[in-house]
Amino acid sequence: MNDYKIVIDAGHGGDDPGASGNGIIEKDLNLKISNYMYDRFRELGVPVKIIRSTDETISPTERVNRVLDAFGNSNDVVVISNHINAGGAEFSYHYKI
Ligand SMILES: [Zn+2]
Numbered sequence: 001m002n003d004y005k006i007v008i009d010a011g012h013g014g015d016d017p018g019a020s021g022n023g024i025i026e027k028d029l030n031l032k033i034s035n036y037m038y039d040r041f042r043e044l045g046v047p048v049k050i051i052r053s054t055d056e057t058i059s060p061t062e063r064v065n066r067v068l069d070a071f072g073n074s075n076d077v078v079v080i081s082n083h084i085n086a087g088g089a090e091f092s093y094h095y096k097i
Contacts, residue, residue, distance in 0.1 A: 010034035014057025
């Protein structure tokens with residue numbers, strides 16, 4: 001494996017629930033998936049940081065700052081932003097880095 005560094009972003013959080021349906025709220029599922037991935041990468045010895053590990057409101061600007069603060073802006077940094085879309089339009093922001 002190359003020396004990649006991983007940044008995991010759990011989409012939405014806090015006041016921003018993301019999509020919801022069938023009793024599932026996107027922010028909660030995103031967080032579960034992200035915490036699982038974070039633990040797994042750590043177990044495997046891969047450098048990894050997570051943008052949020054609790055149900056926390058993060059502005060788009062703050063989210064990007066946290067991504068950039070994790071390992072800097074470099075080609076060996078992989079950012080994984082977890083989202084569970086609703087199958088149609090999603091009425092929330094998404095960003096590209
Ligand atoms: Zn989403």
